[in-house]
Amino acid sequence: MATPREVQLRIRSVKNIAQVTRALQAVSASKVRRAMEAVLHTRPYATKAWQVLTHIARQPGRDAMHPLLTVRPQVNNILVVLITGDRGLAGAYNTNIVRYCTRKFDKFEVPVRYLTVGRKGRDLMIRRGKDIIAEFSNLPAAPSFGDVSAIGRIAVDEFLGSSTDEVYLVYTDFVNMVRQDATMKKLLPLEFEEDIGRVQDFAASERVTPAAYIYEPGQMEILDEILPRFTALQVYQAILESLASEHAARMVAMKNATDAATELADILTLEYNKARQQTITNEMLDIAGGAEALASG
Helix, strand or coil: CCCHHHHHHHHHHHHHHHHHHHHHHHHHHHHHHHHHHHHHHHHHHHHHHHHHHHHHHCCCCHHHHCHHHCCCCCCCCEEEEEECCCCCCCCCHHHHHHHHHHHHHCCCCCCEEEEEECHHHHHHHHHCCCEEEEEECCCCCCCCHHHHHHHHHHHHHHHHCCCCCEEEEEEEEEEECCEEEEEEEEEECCCCCCCCCHHHHHHHHCCCCCCCCCCCCCHHHHHHHHHHHHHHHHHHHHHHHHHHHHHHHHHHHHHHHHHHHHHHHHHHHHHHHHHHHHHHHHHHHHHHHHHHHHHHC
């Protein structure tokens, strides 16, 4: 049985850990609010860009309009943009998205290459022996569109250079503070018939009606400008969704760790009191025994 001093040292250690996890919980709660605001601020622009692109892409002769709209007759190579976090202590956040990604793409019969965003995803994919063509880590806490636009440019260049026939985006979709869903979206060639997640939900909630557009200077000029930018915008929005999901997961994980540490400290305190009481009882028995020995002598 541990001595009272040993138990007391364990109690102090557990309480110190609880203070750290409580501080991390508070920091994550602050960051997740800012991340949620950033996600909401990007949705109006993403919605309008989606409306314009949908209107263009549904015109006859879609495949001849722009290379980013062209569906390849045969898929020989796939590129996956995987978004994870740079740090741990977020529960199963990083592990879940990597497991989801490998479960989806390990079954593909064609070669799959990866572009990772986040140090944790990069390290986990390297351990699994995956082919990583580029990695981005240590992004700013509140990244701007310019900070992540290079990721979209690489995806576009890989597709236009015919080294990749399809590009997929794998990230964690922020639903609420306790639910974050692993999500896969086809990034290139651009598709508009499918549900595109939060952007379409936002458009539906706003009851946006189809509009007639007059394009100036011309349709091709607009496509050359807006298609690569919208591709990068989808990556940017996915990163914002993933950041909000990461902070929410870390906040919940740190709250659970704080609660567990507090409960353990209470158990150890009870054990300490029992050990201390046992020590006092033993000392009193020794005194009583000594007094009885003196009296009998």
